[in-house]
Amino acid sequence: MLVDLHFAALGLYVLSAALALAPFWGQSAISRNWTIGTASLGAVLHGVGLLELLQVGISGVVPTLSVLAWFLVLLQIVSEVVLRASTVALFTAPLAAGLVGLALLLGLAPGAEPSAGRNMWFILHVTLSVLGLALLALAFISAALYLWQFRELKAKRFGAVFQLFPPLERLDRLNHVALIAGFPALTVGVLLALGYARRFAGGLHVDAAQVVWGSFTWVVLGWTVWVRVARRWAGRRAAFASIAGFAAVVLVYVALKLAQPGTERLL
């Protein structure tokens, strides 16, 4: 059932990606209700699958990938409904499909910490940290869309990107909101990890790689929020900061994972 639900969600995410891409291939724009509806149905099925996954624990790479994909799709739906930023799906839908596909490929089994995986502190830590990460990814996506649209507007190219991408200010606002919401989520996630380590694991069961990556991600997200809020960066400069921050977080993760391979633990 768990695998079936993930396969169903995967199919709907692929369809959602195709619907988002269709207008760029010269097809008629699909009704907004269809694109939102497809993603929403996928998210519901995926959510039910995650509830099942919770029963066995959500530690390890595979559950994290699944949760991250789910949050990305939820954020895609929110972006589309609240900010009418439909083209966010160009990135989020294929990314979510890829993450779910990878999770299925690796096998939807719990990680190395089944007891921790069922602990509420741990579940909240994973949920909020992954939400923070998904919001950082959304900030990256909105920044990429911003720079793309910016380049087209500056170059006076009035093609598909001009027609179909959201306005610059809306993308800038999406970036701002994603960062502002992501930072507290990640902060609480990190604090919960510290609390969990002290209370249940006696502060002993934490790998250095986890600490390094968690702290690094928190610092990067904090920095991007700081430059936007305190230094009043906006537009292109803020977009570059978001892209650089997200790229750094991904690169550090990949480097740490290469140093310590395996799917049982996130790091």
Place this chain on the structure above:
Amino acid sequence: MSIAVLGVNHRTAPLEVRERFAHAAHEVPKSLARVLSAGATGGVLLSTCNRTEFYLAEPQESVSDAVWSVLAERLADGQRDAREYGYMERDQDAVRHLYRVSAGLDSMVLGESQIQGQVRDAWESSRPQAGPVLHRLFQSALLVGARVRTETRLGTGTASVPSAAVSVATKIFGDLTGRSAIILGAGDMAELAATCLAAEGARVVMVANRTYERARAIAEQLGARALTLDQAWPHFAETDIVLCSTAAPHAVVTWERVAGPIGARHGRPLCILDLAVPRDVESSVGQLENVFLYDVDDLQSVAGQAAAQRRGEIPAAEGIVNEEVERFWAWYGGLAVVPALREFRDRLDQVRAAELERALRRFKHLSADDQAQIDQFSRALLNKFLHQPTVALKDAADRGRAYGLLEALKELFRIGRGDHDA
């Protein structure tokens, strides 16, 4: 049984003529009443800045004179006869004309949607005089317009320079509500674009011109503040949109004048729309960070792309129009078949009865039974003769092809004319 449209539009009459023919809503009933009194069962007057058209149900020959006479009275002395600016379409062509109008296929800006509201308004204001056929026709015309806009991309994009200016600004700022705009110069195009921006919620806060007096005249119209050009440059630091349309022979918005204030914007974009020819803004201004500069050529390119895209949708839109014309005409044809058939049968029955009476006068020796037999025989014979034409006509009506047959029937048997000469 007939529908006709008589009128003028942007293709047949210049603006100075069209504006004379244009009817305010309160003038419509009077003009329509005059035309209908010349012989028509229903009428709708569609009057916009681009067209004045009388749609008429069952018009008689004298109606066209009444229409041209109503319009001619509005012409100035020395202008040509109204008929010379006009056109007339009949029956399916008239229906097709209205459907094309409602779909935006006959508009000056292809696919514009404003016309649909105008068709609705015309129908509403002429409703007491429209009659059932035109009531149905206008109702269906609105549905055709909606169908074309839903099923094709005829109405997408922006097809004029002022609307392209709004479209570009919208792509930068999203919602224009509350965005501030400065107008440099007093050109008509900038004023028009400013009106379009204001319609989207933008505020024109300042109007700057080389001469203060001219700036003040426009500023008062737009509820803005008047400035001289030299006073305008520092305001580039806080405004969102600059519309340029001065008559200067050289660029007045230079890199130096914009680069200073732009530093205080903290990365907020500035959209400069240069609608002047020759251009008001140095092209180097467009290279400044977060400054988006567009001239008339750029905006025409946006409008042109949309227009080209719209032109590509014409075959699909015409297909919908033709399909709906067929549908309407099937309904309209069916409407006339039953009374025409009844009259046809009555007419032939009168002939039968008259001939029978004449024959029976000569055969007085026949018994009452025999005479009844002959009467029965004549009725059966008439029914036999009428059976095939009746079936064919009803079948044609079901397929929407009754119009030609009906017209032939009317012509051959003088039906619907009230002149019984049998």
